[in-house]
Amino acid sequence: MKLSDRVLGMQESPVRKLVPIATAEKKKGKKVYHLNIGQPDIETPKVFMDAINNYDTSVIKYSFSQGEPILIDAIIDYYKRDGMSFEEDNILITNGGSEALTFTTIATCNPGDEILIPEPFYTNYNGFTSAVNVNLVPITTKAEDGFHLPKEEDIVKLITPKTKAILFSNPGNPTGTILTKVEMDMIKRIAIEHDLFIISDEVYRKMAFDGLKSYSMGELDGIDDRLIIIDSVSKRFSACGARIGAIISKNKSFTQNVLKLCQARLCVATLEQIGAAALYNMPSGYADEIKDIYEERRNIVYNTLKEIPGVVCEKPQGAFYVVAKLPVENAEDFCVWLLKDYDLNGETVMLAPAEGFYSTKGLGKDEVRIAYVLETEEMKKAMHILRKALETYQK
Ligand SMILES: Cc1ncc(COP(=O)(O)O)c(C=O)c1O
Known part of the structure; x- marks a missing residue:
């Protein structure tokens, strides 16, 4: 065999x-x-375990495939506090950012399709994509440039009829680089011109030093139909073992179809979602x-x-x-x-x-x-x- x-x-x-x-x-x-x-x-902030301990139930039931409403609402409020507006059906709760990335790859690409990605990149992007026969096409970045993106024409050169998306983590793992507003606008321009999805992995958002701000791609106009944000409680709230993440997108056809994948795996752990809601509800300090x-x-x-x-x-x-x-x-x-x-x-x-x-x-x-x-x-x-x-x- x-x-x-x-x-x-x-x-x-x-x-x-x-x-x-x-x-x-x-x-x-x-x-x-x-x-x-x-x-x-x-x-991990104490509110996580407190919320679970106070959760009053005699049966740990399956949660909704889309996710617990209390967690979805908490994420909507969290983004609202950062000036972004999302609705309930824009959000799907996943088993960590990892499952969010796997589902996003499956839903946006056919086998043989390509995703552009600045390298060096979070190594598991290899796993999420190669498992479904999708090819990563590297946009090489260099230490001497602070791992910032190359010129627009050098990125555009890499686009083929098979290119479906551009994926990046911002702030970057493993580089720690934060995309500038100019780079984010360039990504937006390229994606619109070449009809690509933008997969913005923001699991480290808000972890920005030296007074810098790490913007969310969700703050940009004109890309609602192509933007997919990957979120997670793992790093920002030091809750890696909770395995709670989210896909956030205003593209209704995308979220409705990813929901089928969510339904096939039934649901995300109920108790951890209750704890995660308390994390997202914490004050911004x-x-x-x-x-x-x-x-x-x-x-x-x-x-x-x-x-x-x-x-x-x-x-x-x-x-x-x-x-x-x-x-x-x-x-x-x-x-x-x-x-x-x-x-x-x-x-x-x-x-x-x-x-x-x-x-x-x-x-x-x-x-x-x-x-x-x-x-x-x-x-x-x-x-x-x-x-x-x-x-x-x-x-
Ligand atoms: C850039 C990036 N995205 C996604 C993940 C996945 O995180 P999780 O599945 O724990 O949410 C990680 C984990 O290290 C990461 O570094």
Whole structure:
């Protein structure tokens, strides 16, 4: 018996593939600082569990396929507070942003179709698309340009009759780059001119540093029929395990058809939706508190990286990641060595090799993605270990 080419062709997650090595080393007593995965250590706001504990029911029933009305209303209010207006039938609750992206790909593309995507990109976009035989076409961005988009004509050149959409995460994972208003207008122009869907992954929205604002594509006029926003409580509210996300779009034909996919998987977990509604209902000051915490961590990571000879990186503007070029030939070998063969007083760090965040062969080979998801003292220790490890490795 042979498994499908589809599943055999999928790449392993570069974020998780070194986990077995880390687990083995931890069993031997080594402490591993996890900077490989976007799992924040920040407490999930108490309102999440309070809402679940206060939910009065004797049977945990199936929820509606579209989602719990209380959560849909909370999302509508949340966007209203940011100056955007959506209605109930514009919103579909999903199992995290991940399912939102999978359903969006299935609903917008046929097998063989293409989606434009700035690279480096969130590595699981590979999985969501290759599982349904959709091809990602990279728009290569460079560290020296702060991972901002190239010129309009360079993007337009990549469009073929098979191109159906442009997908991007803003703020960016893994780059931490925030699209400027000019870039957002360019995306809008290209999408209208070439009749493309805009899939705007905004799971890190509001995590913007240095006084920058990360706009939502929902704030732009004239793209209601083609805009699909991907949302999630995972990062913004530090609730990754809740698995609550959303598809937000004013294109009625799109949402009505995605609802069929929602119906096929019945519903999203009822209790977590109740908790998530309380998260979206929190006062907006929460977002500022979280942003300040990550900004402090960003400064620790960036300032240390700048001091290490041979390391090249741009200051990330948002989210909680940075891509750094290291003075090594092969970053994956270095990451494995860090786990297996290195420790500083019994401690080491785990990073994500960045090659898997690119689809152009050969790019990212000497780069890693660092997720600054630990509290400041731990972050300082982890970065000290990385600095010492690089010195040893180069010897
Ligand atoms: C850019 C981006 N989009 C979507 C997701 C999926 O998040 P979730 O399924 O937890 O909502 C992630 C997770 O790391 C991400 O970084």
